[in-house]
Amino acid sequence: MNNENAAKLDRRKLIAGIGTAAAGAMLFGNRAFGAASSSLPSSPSGISAWDLARDETYWRRVASFYDRTEGIVNLEHGYWGKMPRPVQTAYLEALQRVNKQNSFYARKEFSADYRRAVEQVATLLGAEPDEIVLTRNATESIQSLILQYKALKKGDSVLLADVDYPSFKVLMRSLEQSRGVKAIELALPRKATQADLLATYIKAFDANPKIKLMLLTHVSNQHGLILPVAEITAEARLRGIDVICDNAQSWGLLDYRIRDLGVDWAAFNLHKWIGAPLGIGALYMRRGTREKISVHPAEKDLSSTSVSARVHPGTINFAAILAVPDALEFHNAVGGANKAARLRYMNDLWRNEAETLSHIEVLGGADPESRTGMGSFRLLGKNSDDDAKALQKKLETDFGIFSVARYGLADGACVRITPQVFTTPNELEKLGSALKKLCG
Ligand SMILES: Cc1ncc(COP(=O)(O)O)c(C=O)c1O
Known part of the structure; x- marks a missing residue:
């Protein structure tokens, strides 16, 4: 291990407990990716998560930490979450270090790092x-x-x-x-x-x-x-x-x-x-x-x-x-409550529009307490697996919007829409306008 990496490892070892998501921003400055941490998104104080959900300047800043899917509007983020760049960098650094130090790291140091992650x-x-x-x-x-x-x-x-x-x-x-x-x-x-x-x-x-x-x-x-x-x-x-x-x-x-x-x-x-x-x-x-x-x-x-x-x-x-x-640090820097509110807001952006369209059926939560950032819909009365597959395909090929068909509900199949914190309102407007054109 070179000195620089050893120092990074020691810094990482210093990281003990973290603040809660609700508390928003937390520990900076003693982490593996050093310089990047000082520029993590830090949520403004004195503003509610729900008001911050509409602050496009803040969310553009958060989005700047992510690499975007190319060639399509990706509204299928329920599969797995994208790592923000600082996490990806830390992961790649860790991968190199682990690969280099091999069993010497795994047998002597990993258990302490594991315990820290669990804590x-x-x-x-x-x-x-x-x-x-x-x-x-x-x-x-x-x-x-x-x-x-x-x-x-x-x-x-x-x-x-x-x-x-x-x-x-x-x-x-x-x-x-x-x-x-x-x-x-x-x-x-x-x-x-x-x-x-x-x-x-x-x-x-x-x-x-x-x-x-x-x-x-x-x-x-x-x-x-x-x-x-x-x-x-x-x-x-x-x-x-x-x-x-x-x-x-x-x-x-x-x-x-x-x-x-x-x-x-x-x-x-x-x-x-x-x-x-x-x-x-x-x-x-x-x-x-x-x-x-x-x-x-x-x-x-x-x-x-x-x-x-x-x-x-x-x-x-x-x-x-x-x-x-x-x-966890990045998640806390954005703020768990802020993320949840932003994702709900993004869901509302297309969902509220869809609810006004008589040819669209929106599924899931009927009250705000039952809804998240993820949502589903289908064309009215079209609930077979093939219907959902065809709808997903149409959104992709005709409108450049990527989503996924889901088949598990007793009530029939649907198409799931899942924005992420880096999704823009403009992308959801594109979905809204596609939904209008799906008529007939
Ligand atoms: C509700 C739910 N449960 C379980 C799983 C499986 O999660 P994992 O892939 O981490 O095993 C998923 C994955 O999509 C899920 O959405």
Whole structure:
């Protein structure tokens, strides 16, 4: 390691806890990409997140940290999040350092860097470090929770919903074969308020008294619908139902602390809305709740109470984990609440227009509390998979707008629109004008 890189590593090691997203800007000046950090976006004080959401000067500055997709208006940012340039630089530097130092780094220094990343993730989530283990993605976290959940017995029921992530629905249904339980899939209303959603879940709980375990998605990947997780979880708890929460799409798209949701177990990734390199997820297990999730069978100590014993990932992407503090720093510099408000505002820009068009059907949240920066629509009455595929293709080829078709809702397929913090109002106006022309 040359002196300069060693100094950078030492500076990185100095980074301890971070401020909360709601607090906006935080630590600068002691990080790997040094000079760049002093010019990170810093949100103005004394202005609400909602007012800042309309401040184009501020968001142009934020956008200047990102490289843009070329050749198309990209409104498909629900797949994974783009790293801002300072995070990408830190990642590339880490990759070079790890590759150069190889096992000497991994065996001697990585565990301290890993712990630091976990501490910072825990701080931003409002959790304790011993409640968090980093995984490769939300899928790995959810698989551990669902497949290692111990408390099911033959004859029990498990609950899932149409808005859940498709492969997680398959996984929940697989418990029928492997555990002899009945899987019940709830169809949520096409458009719903928080009250409607809570009522739908309560009705399902009351109609199915054998439910023992449920999957609950904080923000659906189909249309960005927010589920009232805290309220549903409280009702589930009253009935002895355990909740596994999928937060893959919500962390960073919304600004919250895990305790706000009241859940015992949750799965995250950091490569969507936190802007970390691809391949970083997290598993949260509240203290005192681990006995119901067995230790991963590849672990030596099957009686371990540690959350990290619930996964067994093998060799991981060291460099990606090293860049996690940089991603959190950038996220905090923009401000979690500011990001959430801006993305909601961007969603409103096309959505409000779409709501006025009689040939367009907008799906998802019927009240502001149920809506995020992500949204979906379809042509009225055209809800087959082929309809959604054709609509996505038309937007791409005729209007130069990239989106994605989603097929998981009981109500039928749709096209999902997901702006990012660097998306411009002009790009959403283009979508609005395309929607008008889709008539007939
Ligand atoms: C709601 C939801 N859950 C889970 C996942 C899977 O996340 P990961 O790719 O991190 O495993 C996604 C990915 O799109 C998602 O949108």
